[in-house]
Amino acid sequence: MSSAPEGKLEGKVALVTGASSGIGEATARMLAAEGAAVAIAARRADRLRALGDELTAAGARVHVIALDVTDEEAVRSAVASTVETLGGLDILVNNAGLMLLGPVEDADTTDWSRMIGTNLTGVLHLTHAALPHLLRGQGTVVQISSVAGRVAVRGAAVYNATKFAVNAFSESLRQEVTERGVRVVVVEPGTVETELREHITHAPSKAAIEERVAKIRQLRSTDIAEAVRYAVTAPPHVMVGEIFIRPTDQA
Numbered sequence: 653m654s655s656a657p658e659g660k661l662e663g664k665v666a667l668v669t670g671a672s673s674g675i676g677e678a679t680a681r682m683l684a685a686e687g688a689a690v691a692i693a694a695r696r697a698d699r700l701r702a703l704g705d706e707l708t709a710a711g712a713r714v715h716v717i718a719l720d721v722t723d724e725e726a727v728r729s730a731v732a733s734t735v736e737t738l739g740g741l742d743i744l745v746n747n748a749g750l751m752l753l754g755p756v757e758d759a760d761t762t763d764w765s766r767m768i769g770t771n772l773t774g775v776l777h778l779t780h781a782a783l784p785h786l787l788r789g790q791g792t793v794v795q796i797s798s799v800a801g802r803v804a805v806r807g808a809a810v811y812n813a814t815k816f817a818v819n820a821f822s823e824s825l826r827q828e829v830t831e832r833g834v835r836v837v838v839v840e841p842g843t844v845e846t847e848l849r850e851h852i853t854h855a856p857s858k859a860a861i862e863e864r865v866a867k868i869r870q871l872r873s874t875d876i877a878e879a880v881r882y883a884v885t886a887p888p889h890v891m892v893g894e895i896f897i898r899p900t901d902q903a
């Protein structure tokens with residue numbers, strides 16, 4: 653009797669932030685299906701537990717972490733508990749994010765602080781905490797950035813600013829660590845059908861984006877997980893630096 657084919661990530665440990673929905677959830681499923689042990693982190697622990705139970709039942713080793721990525725101490729504990737529970741850290745997927753669109757004029761600046769804390773400072777602290785482990789095992793950091801990290805548009809100023817910053821940080825980090833075997837991958841999706849837009853507080857911006865996306869075939873979270881799979885399962889000498897992925901219908 654032939655046994656099932658081995659996943660390409662057997663023996664690897666991954667930590668995915670924002671794994672309670674959307675792209676992060678799909679990425680955690682993909683990594684587990686490839687044989688990785690996965691630490692899944694986000695604030696909604698109930699959702700994580702349900703996902704964790706499902707992945708465990710399918711044979712994966714899973715560590716569930718209730719985490720707010722804006723809390724630096726909690727971020728450091730999350731990395732430490734991943735290493736302790738799952739035996740190391742080879743792949744960090746910085747995915748947790750918020751897209752609180754709206755004009756600069758009259759903006760609710762608490763939206764800005766939340767986006768900067770989640771999309772940028774959270775990514776910096778997670779990467780910093782994970783780096784010693786990634787350097788030890790020649791691991792990979794995957795940043796779920798955005799088309800918004802390459803192209804600025806009216807009504808997205810601070811979301812654009814956070815994602816441009818992630819891209820700049822990632823290119824500088826790449827130059828610092830690539831010769832020591834650590835790969836830094838930036839994934840830049842266009843519109844993906846997830847809960848991301850539900851959190852927009854500026855009603856006209858929310859209505860405008862809902863109207864725009866209703867006319868197109870959006871990407872699915874699994875499309876982005878496939879892009880991550882391509883990068884993290886590439887041979888160690890191959891550094892897939894950037895994946896820009898848009899819906900065909902998005903001009």
Ligand SMILES: NC(=O)c1ccc[n+]([C@@H]2O[C@H](COP(=O)([O-])OP(=O)(O)OC[C@H]3O[C@@H](n4cnc5c(N)ncnc54)[C@H](OP(=O)(O)O)[C@@H]3O)[C@@H](O)[C@H]2O)c1
Nearest residue numbers: 670672673674675695696720721748749843844846847848
């Ligand atoms: N959807 C798109 O069109 C699109 C396009 C380009 C890029 N992206 C990027 O893709 C990433 C994932 O978004 P998504 O589209 O999958 O949306 P989503 O379904 O809303 O997922 C966002 C995830 O981030 C988590 N999160 C938010 N704030 C957090 C915090 N303070 N601490 C920990 N986790 C936090 C959420 O979990 P909890 O609420 O449970 O904490 C959730 O799991 C984001 O970085 C986003 O910018 C999305």
